Amino acid sequence: MNKSITMKRDTAIWLVRKAVPFVIFALTVLYMPALGCASDITTLSFRQTNQDIIVNASLQLDEKTIDDLNTGLSKEIVFNIELFRYRKIWSNEFIAGKSFVRLLQSNPIKREYVGTSIDGKAKTVKRFKDINSMIAWGVNIEELTLTNITLEDDGDYFVKISAEARMQAIPAVIGYIFFFLPTKEFSVSRESSLFKASPSKVTK
DSSP: OHHHHHHHHHHHHHHHHHHHHHHHHHHHHHTSOOOSSOOEEEEEEEEEETTEEEEEEEEEOOHHHHHHHHTTOOEEEEEEEEEEEOOSSSOOEEEEEEEEEEEEEEETTTTEEEEEEEETTEEEEEEESSHHHHHHHHTEEEEEEEOSOOOOTTOOEEEEEEEEEEOOOOOHHHHHHTTTSOSEEEEEEEEOOOBOOOGGGOOO
8 A cells, every 4th residue: 555655656756857847948938038039118208388297108018028918818008207306426316207018908809908007006098999909008108298297407317217027927936946937028118208397398
């Protein structure tokens, strides 16, 4: 009886050892950043209106992310819009910022495409006729406003946009064992050129 249990245990250990290299390879490929055309923030523009800075920007998704959406995988993209004062010696001074999340969900079988925007406690859900229109909505920042901004006359400022796609959740045990796997699908950012306050817009 004991011999039979020992043989089963040894067989189980042997199978696990054989499976580990395959599991490592599969997980590494699954979570490997896409090669070729990488995600990038392709446009960034802004304008000053009174005490507001109004920002427009666009994110271009890489081929793997788009392929994942086409196969029905959800994507969560976190956008950060920040205004800094440039410092030559010290660290740049954070002035104002805003963050929001875009969740893109597709069901190619039912042809259902749902985009959700989460901005603090505000949540907006939109339904789209096709995946292209959902992606176009999800990656564009239109007329986002940083309000009540006071800029100094002698200051140099810049706007920074960052976008981060979080990795789909994996079991805690696997995440602990394969700690070397990335936790983000991509993380990109772009900064505007330096600018000064519009003389007529500065609050005295």
